[in-house]
Structures are given as structure tokens and as C-alpha cells.
Amino acid sequence: MPAPRGFVEVRCVLARRDVGLNKNKDMAAGIETFNLKEYMAEKARLVNEALDMAVPLRYPHKIHESMRYTLLAGGKRVRPILALASCELVGGDESVAVPVACATEMIHAMSLIHDDLPCMDNDDLRRGQPTNHRAFGEDTAILAGDALLSLAFEHVAARTTGVPAERVLWAVSELGSTVGSQGLVAGQIVDIASEGKEVDLEVLEYIHTHKTARLLEAAAVCGAIVGGGGDTEVERLRSYARCVGLLFQVVDDILDVTKTSEELGKTAGKDQASSKTTYPKLLGLDKAREFAQTLMRKAEDELAGFDRVRAAPLYHLAHYIALRQT
Amino acid sequence: MPAPRGFVEVRCVLARRDVGLNKNKDMAAGIETFNLKEYMAEKARLVNEALDMAVPLRYPHKIHESMRYTLLAGGKRVRPILALASCELVGGDESVAVPVACATEMIHAMSLIHDDLPCMDNDDLRRGQPTNHRAFGEDTAILAGDALLSLAFEHVAARTTGVPAERVLWAVSELGSTVGSQGLVAGQIVDIASEGKEVDLEVLEYIHTHKTARLLEAAAVCGAIVGGGGDTEVERLRSYARCVGLLFQVVDDILDVTKTSEELGKTAGKDQASSKTTYPKLLGLDKAREFAQTLMRKAEDELAGFDRVRAAPLYHLAHYIALRQT
Numbered sequence: 040m041p042a043p044r045g046f047v048e049v050r051c052v053l054a055r056r057d058v059g060l061n062k063n064k065d066m067a068a069g070i071e072t073f074n075l076k077e078y079m080a081e082k083a084r085l086v087n088e089a090l091d092m093a094v095p096l097r098y099p100h101k102i103h104e105s106m107r108y109t110l111l112a113g114g115k116r117v118r119p120i121l122a123l124a125s126c127e128l129v130g131g132d133e134s135v136a137v138p139v140a141c142a143t144e145m146i147h148a149m150s151l152i153h154d155d156l157p158c159m160d161n162d163d164l165r166r167g168q169p170t171n172h173r174a175f176g177e178d179t180a181i182l183a184g185d186a187l188l189s190l191a192f193e194h195v196a197a198r199t200t201g202v203p204a205e206r207v208l209w210a211v212s213e214l215g216s217t218v219g220s221q222g223l224v225a226g227q228i229v230d231i232a233s234e235g236k237e238v239d240l241e242v243l244e245y246i247h248t249h250k251t252a253r254l255l256e257a258a259a260v261c262g263a264i265v266g267g268g269g270d271t272e273v274e275r276l277r278s279y280a281r282c283v284g285l286l287f288q289v290v291d292d293i294l295d296v297t298k299t300s301e302e303l304g305k306t307a308g309k310d311q312a313s314s315k316t317t318y319p320k321l322l323g324l325d326k327a328r329e330f331a332q333t334l335m336r337k338a339e340d341e342l343a344g345f346d347r348v349r350a351a352p353l354y355h356l357a358h359y360i361a362l363r364q365t
Numbered sequence: 366m367p368a369p370r371g372f373v374e375v376r377c378v379l380a381r382r383d384v385g386l387n388k389n390k391d392m393a394a395g396i397e398t399f400n401l402k403e404y405m406a407e408k409a410r411l412v413n414e415a416l417d418m419a420v421p422l423r424y425p426h427k428i429h430e431s432m433r434y435t436l437l438a439g440g441k442r443v444r445p446i447l448a449l450a451s452c453e454l455v456g457g458d459e460s461v462a463v464p465v466a467c468a469t470e471m472i473h474a475m476s477l478i479h480d481d482l483p484c485m486d487n488d489d490l491r492r493g494q495p496t497n498h499r500a501f502g503e504d505t506a507i508l509a510g511d512a513l514l515s516l517a518f519e520h521v522a523a524r525t526t527g528v529p530a531e532r533v534l535w536a537v538s539e540l541g542s543t544v545g546s547q548g549l550v551a552g553q554i555v556d557i558a559s560e561g562k563e564v565d566l567e568v569l570e571y572i573h574t575h576k577t578a579r580l581l582e583a584a585a586v587c588g589a590i591v592g593g594g595g596d597t598e599v600e601r602l603r604s605y606a607r608c609v610g611l612l613f614q615v616v617d618d619i620l621d622v623t624k625t626s627e628e629l630g631k632t633a634g635k636d637q638a639s640s641k642t643t644y645p646k647l648l649g650l651d652k653a654r655e656f657a658q659t660l661m662r663k664a665e666d667e668l669a670g671f672d673r674v675r676a677a678p679l680y681h682l683a684h685y686i687a688l689r690q691t
Contacts, residue, residue, distance in 0.1 A: 094546075102546045102554045153511060158503035177484035181507065182554055185479060186546040188511065192518040193541025196534045204530035208522045211537055215519025220420075220428045220512040228428045228508055 073351040075359055079120055086119040087111065089141050093194055105175040105183035106190075110148045112166065117356075118143040121255055122262035124352040125276050128345055131266020138198040139210050139261040142191035146214065147254060149184040149191075150223050156180065159231070188218065195261075202265045210261040217257035226250030238316045244285070252284025259353075272345075276353075279341035283357050286334040290361060292317035293327055302364065335361045399677040401685055405446060412445040413437065415467050419520055431501040431509035432516075435474045438492065443682070444469040444580055448588035450678040451602050454671055457592020464524040465536050465587040468517035472540065473580060475510040475517075476549050482506065485557070514544065521587075528591045536587040543583035552576030564642045570611070578610025585679075598671075602679075605667035609683050612660040616687060618643035619653055628690065661687045 090110055096103050119140035126136035155162040155170040156177060162170050172180035192211055199207045216222055226249025233242060259280035263273045296319050318327040338357045342350045416436055422429050445466035452462035481488040481496040482503060488496050498506035518537055525533045542548055552575025559568060585606035589599045622645050644653040664683045668676045 099546070099551050099554050099558070101558070102550060106546060149511070153507055156504075156507065158507065178482075178557055179554065181479055181482065181484065182550045184511070185475070185514065185544065186550040188514055189518075189541045189544035189548075189550075190546070191541075192515075193538050193545060196537040196541060204534050207534055208530050208537075211522040211534075212519050215515045215517075215522060218511065218515035219519060220425070220432060220516070222515075224428060224508045224512040224515075225425050228425050228505065231504055232425070232427070 073355055075352070075355040078352055078355075079115060082120045082123055083116040085123075085137070086116045086140055086144065089137050090144060093141055093145075093190070093198075101175065101179055102182060102186060105171060105179045106148075106187055108174060109152050109171050109183070110145065110187065112168065114166075116144060118147055118254055118258040120356070121258040121280060121353070124356070125259040125262030125268075126266030128276070128349045128353065129263045129266040129268030129272050130349075131262075131268075132201075135199065135201050135265050136262045138195050139214075139265055140258070142195045142214055143254060143258040143261070145187045145191040145194065146218055146223075146257075149187040150218075150227075150254075152180050152184040152187070154227060159227070199265060202267075206264050206267070210264045213257055213260055213264065217253050222249060222253045226253065233316070235314050236316075237314070240321055243316050243318070243321060247285055247288040248281060251288055252281045255284040255287075256280040275341045275344065279338050279353065279357070282334045282338035282341070283360055286331055286338065286357070287360050289318045289327060289331045289334065290363060292319055293324065293331065294363075294365070295319075296324065298364070331361060399681055401678070401681040404678055404681075405441060408446045408449055409442040411449075411463070412442045412466055412470065415463050416470060419467055419471075419516070419524075427501065427505055428508060428512060431497060431505045432474075432513055434500060435478050435497050435509070436471065436513065438494065440492075442470060444473055444584040446682070447581055447584040447606060447679070450682070451585040451588030451594075452592030454602070454675045454679060455589045455592040455594030455598050456675075457588075457594075458527075461525065461527050461591050462588045464521050465540075465591055466584070468521045468540055469580060469584040469587070471513045471517040471520065472544055472549075472583075475513040476544075476553075476580075478506050478510040478513070480553060485553070525591060528593075532590050532593070536590045539583055539586055539590065543579050548575060548579050552579065559642070561640055562642075563640070566647055569642050569644070569647060573611055573614040574607060577614055578607045581606040581610040581613075601667045601670065605664050605679065605683070608660045608664035608667070609686055612657055612664065612683070613686050615644045615653060615657045615660065616689060618645055619650065619657065620689075620691070621645075622650065624690070657687060 091107075094103060094106050094110060096107065122136050122140040122143055123133045127133050151165065152171040154160050155165060156172055163173050164170060168174075170180075171183060175183070191214060195207060195211055195214065199210070218224065226246050229242065230246045230250060233246065238246075256277050259276040260273055263276045268276070295317065318330060322330060335357060339354065342354055342357075417433075420429060420432050420436060422433065448462050448466040448469055449459045453459050477491065478497040480486050481491060482498055489499050490496060494500075496506075497509060501509070517540060521533060521537055521540065525536070544550065552572050555568065556572045556576060559572065564572075582603050585602040586599055589602045594602070621643065644656060648656060661683060665680065668680055668683075
């Protein structure tokens with residue numbers, strides 16, 4: 040079988056045979072004709088245009104500059120792409136999912152801004168640029184986060200068209216619980232409380248499923264909801280996205296111990312140098328790799344019941360995350 | 366005409382004849398049989414119970430303790446009461462407005478927590494108690510605000526029953542724009558930018574209509590929306606609540622210069638001692654009183670087309686705010 044096309048290179052955290060690329064030949068066949076890199080670039084363009092229009096630069100200028108600074112700073116737009124792909128997977132037109140897609144990115148931007156603050160993670164740089172509070176001041180950064188968060192809900196409620204109102208409300212409710220005290224906020228508060236402590240596997244998983252996986256879940260779920268998906272489809276996509284979110288963290292932990300700083304483009308071995316608990320530290324490297332394989336297979340299994348051509352983006356996205364090298 | 370019952374005492378900022386209590390005899394007659402104090406206490410009990418249930422104390426405990434600390438700290442619950450009264454005024458059952466009523470109080474609590482932070486107003490005390498960040502730390506306080514804000518939207522979307530979904534979405538959208546970069550956040554950012562500067566009447570009104578009046582507006586508007594009000598009714602209540610919100614600020618400014626600290630129960634003359642711009646400072650005391658009268662009359666006019674018995678709570682509430690002595 041030829042290597043899947045896309046931007047995944049040859050040297051792999053997980054050997055390809057381990058992550059199940061051969062498991063479902065029909066699905067793999069669909070994937071071979073699919074170019075993830077092009078797909079993601081095209082969807083990111085669509086999302087970036089929609090985000091640009093959602094936050095025009097108007098009075099009071101400073102708050103809008105601050106909101107746009109983080110929201111339009113680039114990134115792969117994985118969450119919005121999950122929303123658009125899930126919408127299409129259940130048979131919806133991607134245009135109906137653009138508002139929920141933008142909302143997940145507004146929420147993501149808010150969480151980056153607030154998590155970077157001096158009283159939280161105290162980061163001065165993000166992707167080589169000053170963090171929002173370094174560029175605009177702490178007061179403006181906090182308010183920009185608040186404004187992005189409320190805009191996410193307003194945007195979904197006011198801009199989603201061609202979808203029954205009950206479904207839009209369902210998406211609003213899903214997004215609300217994603218952020219709140221049982222979602223992103225819960226993950227961040229447990230992460231802060233665990234700082235400098237050894238935590239067990241249960242707590243580690245709690246942090247990652249809440250801080251990272253939960254918003255990916257909401258993106259896939261909301262895309263499927265506005266796309267007209269049934270309950271089973273929505274829950275399959277939730278499970279798929281949760282696995283992918285956790286997989287992202289496990290692979291991140293593995294790369295930190297297996298790669299050089301040069302290969303990663305950032306400081307390697309940071310987790311080991313700090314007292315941060317990671318999967319390789321708790322499980323050992325081999326078991327951590329096995330866990331990644333299990334998550335990868337589970338994500339793949341959740342896609343098995345869907346149309347194989349429509350499932351190609353999500354199938355390939357999971358592989359990209361599993362096989363990424365940086 | 367006897368003095369209106371309620372908890373408004375005799376010594377008034379505005380003489381009663383000035384604020385139009387005699388203007389509409391029918392309405393005034395309805396008011397004489399209405400006890401605002403009892404009404405507000407009864408509604409506050411209902412709201413407090415609903416808020417207590419909306420944020421149960423569960424894992425992670427610290428974030429829920431922090432959310433509950435500010436949310437359940439008491440207060441008159443003016444915003445939720447506006448929502449309930451507006452719902453009933455347009456013929457709705459008050460039970461359908463309880464979720465939007467709670468949402469306005471969650472948003473209010475969020476704005477208090479974030480505005481009190483060291484990088485904003487840097488307040489250590491609120492109503493004689495340590496502010497949220499003094500009690501729980503800045504990180505938890507910021508996250509508690511974020512969680513309360515997202516819960517507000519989730520609560521409305523998931524808990525409103527017996528209302529067409531389109532109307533619930535309309536309320537979600539209204540609440541979103543209330544908080545965002547054209548709402549509360551806009552008011553706070555312009556207020557911060559104006560600190561230590563003399564501002565003109567236009568900027569002063571911008572700050573107060575956004576920081577204070579906007580959420581009162583949303584409360585009345587959302588109550589009317591879920592209560593089944595027509596567009597004209599909704600907009601009349603918006604205008605009523607905007608006038609009442611601005612009136613609150615104008616009266617606050619007047620009390621600061623006309624009362625002693627003993628009478629106010631807080632430091633009088635604070636505004637004069639600081640460089641804060643106020644209505645008496647910009648307009649002079651007489652013109653500021655005239656402006657308060659104008660707002661009071663406009664608020665009253667907006668209620669004139671409604672059923673007079675149902676309008677009594679809102680009519681009386683406006684008078685209570687105009688005539689309050691502390």
C-alpha cells in the first residue's frame with residue numbers, strides 16, 4: 040500500500056502498520072485519493088475569511104484590535120475544520136456549519152488569551168509573537184477574551200441559517216458546557232492545582248480530555264448537529280474527536296522525549312526537565328505508544344459506519360495527528 | 366395623593382411632583398395597591414433558589430465555590446426581577462423567564478469579578494466582603510467569570526421550556542451582544558481609557574449606557590422575548606430599561622454630592638475628590654436633576670401602552686430608583 044498522501048512525512052512516532060491504515064481497505068482506498076494538506080488549506084481560508092468578517096475593526100478600536108490579534112493569528116484551524124467535516128459527513132452543507140466553526144475558534148482564542156495571563160501560565164510569547172496581554176495589557180486581554188466568548192454564542196445564535204432553531208439551541212448548549220466549570224475551565228483549574236505535583240493517570244486524562252479534547256469534541260458535535268446528524272452519529276463523532284484530542288496530547292508527550300529540539304522546532308525534553316506529568320513518564324514509552332495506537336484505532340472505528348468518501352477528511356486528520364513529527 | 370408604599374422614604378432626590386407620579390392617575394391608582402418591597406423580596410427568593418440549583422457544588426470544588434461566592438452573595442436581583450416583570454407584562458408566565466433571569470445575574474456576577482481584578486479596578490472589597498480574587502486568587506477568579514459567562518448561555522439554551530426555539534435563540538443573541546465588544550466590554554474599555562481624564566457628555570453616556578444600562582436592557586428585553594412579546598413591546602421595554610439604567614447612574618452621581626457619608630452608608634463626595642466625571646460636574650446639579658426627571662418621564666411613557674396592573678412592578682421600580690436615598 041502506498042504511503043497516504045498529505046503532509047505527513049516518513050519518520051513516524053507510530054509505525055503505519057500499528058495505527059491501522061490497512062484495517063479497512065475500502066476506507067484506505069478512499070484516503071489515497073484524498074489530499075489532506077489541500078483540504079485543510081482550503082477550509083482554513085474559508086474560516087479565516089469568516090472570522091475576519093465576524094470581528095470588524097470598529098469603535099472602541101483597541102478591544103477589536105486585541106480580539107483580532109489572537110483570533111486572526113493563524114494556526115491550522117483544526118477545530119473549525121472538524122466542525123465543517125463533521126457537518127458534511129452527516130450529509131449537511133458545509134455553509135450551515137461556518138458559524139459554529141467560527142465559534143469554536145473564538146472560544147479557542149479566548150482560552151489561549153486567558154491561559155497565557157501572568158496569574159495563569161504567565162507566557163510572554165505564543166508562536167513567536169507577544170501574547171495578547173503583552174501586546175495590549177492585561178485589562179484589555181481579559182476583556183478581549185470575554186468579548187470573544189460572548190461573541191461565539193451570539194454568532195451561532197444570530198448567524199446560523201437553514202438549520203431548525205432547536206438544533207441551533209442544541210449547539211449553543213453544547214458550546215456552553217464545553218467552556219464551563221465541567222469543560223475547559225475545569226481542565227485548567229485542575230491543571231493549575233496539579234502544578235508541581237505528580238498526578239496519576241486518572242487526573243492526567245481528566246486534564247487533557249477537558250483542556251484539549253473537549254473543544255475538539257464540541258467542534259465535531261456541533262458540526263454534526265447543524266448538519267442534521269442523528270443522535271448516534273453525533274455521539275460517534277464526539278467519541279472520535281475525544282480520541283483524537285487525547286491522541287494529540289499523548290503524541291505530544293512522546294515527541295517531547297523522542298525528538299531533538301532541532302527536529303521539533305521547539306525545546307525538546309521540556310516535560311522531563313520540569314515536573315510535568317506525561318504519558319511516557321506514567322506508562323513508560325512503549326505503553327504510551329500502545330495507548331496512542333488504541334486511541335487511533337478507536338477513532339477509526341467510530342468512522343467505520345459512515346460513508347467512506349465523506350469520512351476521508353476525518354480519517355486522514357486522525358492519522359495526521361497520530362503520525363505527526365512536530 | 367398618599368405616598369407610594371414600598372421602601373422609598375420621604376426625603377427625595379427628586380420631588381415627587383417632578384417625577385410624574387400624578388401624570389397618569391389610572392396607573393398611579395394601580396401603584397397604590399402595589400407593594401414593591403414585598404414584590405422584590407418574593408422574586409429575589411425565587412431567583413436565589415434557581416441560581417443555587419444552577420451552580421451545584423461539585424468537582425472541581427474550588428471553581429464552583431468561587432462561582433457561588435459571587436453569584437449567591439445577595440443583592441437586590443434587579444436584573445432578574447426586570448426579566449420576570451417584563452415577561453409577565455407581555456402576558457407570559459414568569460416561570461418561562463427564570464432561565465433568562467438567572468442568566469442576567471450570572472453575567473452580572475462575571476462582570477463584577479472581572480472588573481474587580483487588580484489589572485482593572487483593583488478592588489479588595491465588595492459589599493464589605495473580600496472580592497472574588499482576594500478570596501480565591503486571580504486565576505480562579507478569572508476562570509469563575511469565564512465559567513459563569515458560558516453557563517449563562519448554556520442555561521438559557523438548555524433550561525428554557527415552553528418557549529418557541531426561535532425566541533430562545535433571539536434571547537441568546539441579545540445576551541451575547543449585551544456582553545461583547547459593543548456591550549459591557551465596550552463600556553469597561555472606554556471607562557478604563559477615560560480614567561483620570563475629563564470626558565464629555567457623549568462619552569459619559571456611552572460608558573453608563575454600556576456598563577450599566579445595557580444589561581438592564583437585556584434583562585427586560587429577554588423577559589419580554591420569552592414571554593411572547595411583539596417587536597414593539599420588546600423595544601418599548603428596551604427603551605424603558607435603558608432610561609432606568611441611566612437614571613440609576615445620574616441619581617448615584619447626585620447622591621454623591623448631596624448626601625453625607627452617614628446618610629449614604631458609604632463615602633460621600635468620592636466622585637468630587639477623584640477626577641471622575643459625573644453628571645453634576647458636567648451639567649451642574651440643577652440640570653442633572655432635570656435630566657433625571659426627563660429619564661424618569663421617558664421610562665414612564667414607555668409603560669403607558671401596557672396593562673396598568675401588570676405594569677405596576679416596572680413603574681414602581683423606576684420610581685424606587687429615581688427616589689432612592691442611598
